Amino acid sequence: MTHDHSLSVEGLALGYGDQTVITGLDLVVPPGRITAIVGANACGKSTLLRSMSRLLAPRAGRVVLDGREVHRMPAKELARTLGLLPQSPIAPEGITVADLVGRGRHPHQGILSRWSAADDLAVAEALEATHTVDLADRPVDELSGGQRQRVWIAMALAQQTDLLLLDEPTTFLDVSHQVEVLDLLTDLNRSRGTTIVMVLHDLNLAARYADHLIALQAGTVHAAGEPVDVLTEDCVRAVFGLDSRVIVDPTSGKPLMLPLGRHHVAA
Incomplete structure (x- = not known):
């Protein structure tokens, strides 16, 4: 089991060129659990994951694994403990x-x-x-x-690895394979105690499969905690600018978000 690993972010500031994406961000990843990071496009989800895996150096603050700054650890040593599946990876030809x-x-x-x-x-x-x-x-x-x-x-x-970071692991997958992949990650977590952190776009799948949700808004943590405490109508409105109804998922008992648009809403 891998519950003894700790991963945290302290005062993190990240950006590209003249653009600042994340400022003063603090968070703690619950060890041995599944964490899902959600938020609107360009809020810093993938940027955060890249820095947590040492691919992007911070402008300020630090990412700490088991008391050590990941950006000061040898790459191969880090890779034996922490793995990353980035967004849209490229395989060598052939x-x-x-x-x-x-x-x-x-x-x-x-x-x-x-x-x-x-x-x-x-x-x-x-x-x-x-x-x-x-x-x-x-x-x-x-x-x-x-x-x-x-x-x-x-x-x-x-x-x-004992910790696994995945940036949108359900991309390109139809709904049956999305569920299959998330079931697989759950099996990995439950059988080996692997700590999993993943970026997901589907709020309802995030709420169903994660033990811990982190909602980012404009490069800061708007809310973090159990899905029932994070996936609320107020949070969806603040983070996504979307009116919604949040009910109890009759299948999982987790919160289920129903978006409200201008059409197809029952009287």
């Missing part, structure tokens, strides 16, 4: 599915170590979990968008 998933084992191999039976097992389990075994010998660039997304998730699983 690489097969099995070879791409196998690259998830790189952080576990030293200068002199060779590919091992443990590496074979990790790749096989990742392919099986994502239902991509039958794609193993195919070039990644020949796959559909949904197939490629499942292969990237398989690579992240093969890395076998």
Whole structure:
């Protein structure tokens, strides 16, 4: 189990060029739980995830993993504990599915170590979990968008980190595969205690699958906590500028957001 890992953000400021995206952000990721980050487009969700994984250096503040600043940790050491599935990753041209998933084992191999039976097992389990075994010998660039997304998730699983960050893992997937991927991440969390942080656009899937929700607004945390406390009509209005009704999901018991538009609203 991995509940002893801690990941937090302290006074974080992030940006690109002259543009500031996040300022003075503080948050704590609950260890051993599933956290979903939600918010309107361009509010800083992906930028935050990039900095938490050391891909983007902060202008101020810090990201702290187990008491150490991630931007001061050796990349390979960090990659043995924390994995990232970025948004729209790019595979090397011509690489097969099995070879791409196998690259998830790189952080576990030293200068002199060779590919091992443990590496074979990790790749096989990742392919099986994502239902991509039958794609193993195919070039990644020949796959559909949904197939490629499942292969990237398989690579992240093969890395076998205790913390896993995913930026919109359900992108390109139809609704059945969205649920399948989120079920898979839940299984990973419950069986191994893996701490999962993911950016999701679908508020209702975020509320159903996350133990902890973080709602960002213009680069700051508007609300954070259990879904029932965060996904409220007031929060949806403040964060998304959308009037809605929030009811209890009869399937999960979690909050369910029903958007109100100008049409198709019962009298």
